[in-house]
């Protein structure tokens with residue numbers, strides 16, 4: 283039996299892919315579609331349907347992936363689609379069809395219990411909702427109904443250019459927009475909110491993550507101005523939905539000064555929100571492409587309350603990727619497991635194939651977080667390590683159920699639990715030390731800023747004196 287299980291596991295590792303999204307629902311992660319070997323570059327075919335009828339399901343407690351067949355008809359937008367979970371249901375919007383300039387504006391639901399697809403809205407080229415991919419989506423609840431809000435992306439020529447938003451044609455014939463589309467899942471009605479504030483320009487290749495029912499955070503992306511000039515951005519946007527007046531308020535947060543720690547601009551990166559229950563939501567991002575279309579190799583965490591970034595010291599296997607996905611599991615108030623799936627490890631100009639090796643296609647990274655927003659990197663697990671005894675023990679230890687239930691794990695290798703505790707304590711200690719250093723640095727920065735301000739004041743005074751003459 284044990285042999286069969288391990289064979290099963292090897293078979294069920296997800297294959298290499300890019301341009302996909304992963305969604306966590308409770309103690310489960312769902313992975314669907316994306317660009318992958320063997321997927322025909324066609325609008326529709328039996329083979330495309332066969333491949334996209336499978337969904338990969340990961341359970342962190344066992345470290346195992348299981349490929350599950352679905353029923354019903356999966357959507358055709360298989361790359362750069364938007365996906366979000368509402369309870370046990372996953373919602374997919376739009377996406378790139380995988381062949382020349384073909385995009386969708388369909389909404390399809392996947393029930394994670396029955397694993398049945400249900401098309402709520404088919405793709406419709408005449409609908410005043412731009413057919414697009416590579417944008418963002420969040421869900422919100424209002425008046426007893428769940429809604430989906432889709433923002434921006436790249437896609438086909440819009441059937442209708444709505445007055446509130448911008449639509450820019452790109453040299454290759456595709457269009458980029460900052461269109462906002464709302465879909466009421468209960469009434470099946472579409473609407474378009476007004477926008478107020480410093481709204482995102484037409485953009486794609488970014489991530490939107492929901493902070494609470496009406497707020498979300500967005501970072502970076504490929505932005506396009508009115509003259510179709512492209513900028514790989516590193517702005518943070520905070521947006522808030524005011525449903526009663528059908529308006530979305532936008533706030534843009536930019537890097538304030540030269541010495542501030544802030545990630546460079548990027549698109550096609552991985553991102554996820556971390557909400558541990560304390561009042562300190564954080565956005566974690568990794569990799570992506572920079573303005574030279576080079577693959578980045580870094581990982582950052584943004585404190586949404588303090589508007590500050592911390593760079594995380596993760597292995598290259600985690601951060602050197604683009605077109606990958608990132609999701610998190612909240613393990614405890616102080617521990618988060620971040621799961622990175624797929625992506626390319628090379629540039630566009632590099633090797634023209636899915637380049638990540640199977641050994642690191644999926645990586646779990648442990649983040650230890652304190653209530654003040656500090657964060658340190660703990661263990662990293664590759665697919666092989668996810669089946670180890672240490673992995674299981676660590677999982678259950680963090681979940682706090684190691685004592686009675688996992689006695690059999692502890693018997694043969696006593697002392698390991700103590701080791702884990704020591705590691706966590708050591709990490710917390712290092713985190714505190716790092717924070718003291720950071721506070722000292724902050725004081726230096728403040729002193730520097732004060733000096734600069736004084737200098738400016740002096741110069742202004744001088745200017746006034748000069749003007750007197």
Ligand SMILES: [Zn+2]
Pocket residue numbers: 324325326379380381384385
């Ligand atoms: Zn197509």
